[in-house]
Amino acid sequence: MAHAGTLTISNLSKQYEVKGEVLPVLKDITLTINPGEFVSIVGSSGCGKSTLLRLLIGLEEDYQGEILLDGGRIVGTSLERGIVFQEHRLFPWLSVEKNIGLGLLNAKVPEEEKRRSIQEHIELVGLSGFETAYPYQLSGGMAQRVAIARALVNRPEILLLDEPFGALDALTRAHLQQELHRIWQQESITMILVTHDVEEAIYLGDKVVVMEPRPGRVRRIVPVALAHPRDRAAYEFVRIKEDVMREFIGQPAEEVIEPPLRAHDAPSDRLPSTFRFAV
Ligand SMILES: Nc1ncnc2c1ncn2[C@@H]1O[C@H](COP(=O)(O)OP(=O)(O)O)[C@@H](O)[C@H]1O
Numbered sequence: 001m002a003h004a005g006t007l008t009i010s011n012l013s014k015q016y017e018v019k020g021e022v023l024p025v026l027k028d029i030t031l032t033i034n035p036g037e038f039v040s041i042v043g044s045s046g047c048g049k050s051t052l053l054r055l056l057i058g059l060e061e062d063y064q065g066e067i068l069l070d071g072g073r074i075v076g077t078s079l080e081r082g083i084v085f086q087e088h089r090l091f092p093w094l095s096v097e098k099n100i101g102l103g104l105l106n107a108k109v110p111e112e113e114k115r116r117s118i119q120e121h122i123e124l125v126g127l128s129g130f131e132t133a134y135p136y137q138l139s140g141g142m143a144q145r146v147a148i149a150r151a152l153v154n155r156p157e158i159l160l161l162d163e164p165f166g167a168l169d170a171l172t173r174a175h176l177q178q179e180l181h182r183i184w185q186q187e188s189i190t191m192i193l194v195t196h197d198v199e200e201a202i203y204l205g206d207k208v209v210v211m212e213p214r215p216g217r218v219r220r221i222v223p224v225a226l227a228h229p230r231d232r233a234a235y236e237f238v239r240i241k242e243d244v245m246r247e248f249i250g251q252p253a254e255e256v257i258e259p260p261l262r263a264h265d266a267p268s269d270r271l272p273s274t275f276r277f278a279v
């Protein structure tokens with residue numbers, strides 16, 4: 001029997017039928033995610049990342065292969081698994097606390113406990129004082145914090161994040177990455193982050209799963225054995241980033257998700273001279 005919270009994906013394949021033709025989207029994905037692990041998934045647009053998360057959350061059940069949580073097959077959605085999307089998907093007519101409370105709609109806990117949990121999660125995401133604010137009064141980053149609180153309020157074992165910071169400006173994104181790391185440590189849950197930002201993937205992940213497209217497959221799994229807080233300009237960090245980026249070179253031009261590493265991506269005084277103009 002697998003350890004509680006272990007997610008085991010074995011030979012997972014998924015296809016859609018479009019206008020009578022079979023479109024293979026995921027092929028033979030095999031991946032083990034340990035309890036409390038932070039796993040980043042990167043890959044170009046259209047390589048099946050969102051489809052994979054939809055299968056993991058149980059929104060789609062038509063697939064080949066196996067997805068097991070704690071040794072049992074995932075069937076339908078469950079309070080054990082929360083999800084955050086790129087768009088915050090908050091209801092504009094509900095306040096912050098009511099939006100977060102929606103996460104508890106199906107939870108069988110007394111009202112008093114629900115109120116306490118909502119308040120705790122508002123604090124967890126750093127939004128104390130904004131309980132009664134409406135989405136239009138929030139910045140994009142704050143709205144994503146609410147979405148994270150709503151996904152966590154049920155205390156799921158696994159949080160899935162589908163490009164949650166993709167629409168935010170670079171500074172807000174960097175700040176929320178730090179915050180997400182803090183929340184992950186505080187909550188001790190498994191997080192699976194889909195992103196097309198290689199730096200974000202390495203900054204947060206215990207490992208980075210690199211996918212390749214048509215059909216979506218795992219190209220490589222890159223471990224990130226760096227202590228936190230991680231320094232994006234450190235030599236080891238930049239080396240891993242270059243390693244991950246190299247996986248994309250060789251894919252067709254339109255599939256390259258970011259330009260290759262340039263010398264000014266990291267302060268040159270932190271890099272050995274042989275590295276500076278390597279790519
Ligand atoms: N419901 C669907 N019906 C048909 N094709 C789909 C459906 N959902 C996704 N696809 C196709 O599957 C592929 C992967 O999509 P997606 O998982 O959204 O990729 P990603 O999130 O990596 O950008 C794309 O080619 C997309 O057009």
Ligand SMILES: [Mg+2]
Pocket residue numbers: 049050051162
């Ligand atoms: Mg997607």
